[in-house]
Amino acid sequence: MSPVPSPTSVRLSDYLVSDAVVDHEHPSIRAQADRFRAAGDDPVARAEAAFRFVRDEVDHVIDAGDLRVTWRASDVLRERVGICHAKAHLLAALLRAQGIPAGFCYQELSALHGLNGVHLRGKWVRLDARGNRTGARGEFSLDEEKLAWPVDPARGERDHPEIHPAPAAVVVDFLMRAEPGPGWYEKGLPATL
Template structure:
């Protein structure tokens, strides 16, 4: 059973902030968010469109065998590639650009895995736009969680229920110092928060 998502801040405004990583004031992020929102007035449908765009239209570096490192949301959008953390940065930016509060969550699997939480209809739901190649199974759901990877506690894996307004510093530091090249994501990938 998945833990109940728990925000680390009581202020929803903290989950709408733009910063150097979640740069949702960037013109490209704004344009993409507007295009995704144009299909519906319903915030749930707009959030789903953003989720599907990031999950399906932005390659996960491991699945694609890509050598590029992206970390800023606008760079992930431009390059259309990123590791789970980077994809979570883009999803948060696209949601926040539409005024939908979004945060960051983590799982300790074989390495630290990044995903999002979204605030809709008065509650939080976790979403995992990692991408569904190589056995992952993330789906948009505001009810029962449908994350990319189930946590196996028997293997020592751990689910962190906290919803952070900003990406974890260990994640940002890792991405900002990673050297592009084959298998860059296999070197010093964070294991825990």
């Protein structure tokens, strides 16, 4: 059974902030977010369009064999590539640019995996736009959690149901220091928060 997502802040406004990582005030983020408004006035339809864009149109570095490192949402959008954390930064920015509260969640798998918590229809849900190659199965759903990877407690894996307004500092620090090249994500990606 999936854990119940729980925000670490009671203020929805904390999940709409623009900063150096989730730079949703950037013109490219605003322009891309405006494209999702074509889905109509329903925030769920716009959120699903943003989710599918990040999941399907932005490559995961491992799946693509890409050597680049991205971490700022606008850079992930420009380069169209990122590790799970970078893709979560972009999805949060695209949603926040539309006034949809979005935060950050984590799973401890073989390394720390990043995904999003999103507030839609009066409740928090977790969404994982990692990308559906190499066995991942992340889907957009408000009714049933459909994350890219199931957690296996027997292997020592665990879910962190907390939804943070900002990305974890250990993740951002790692991404900012990472040097592009083969297997860069294997050189210090945090295993835990």
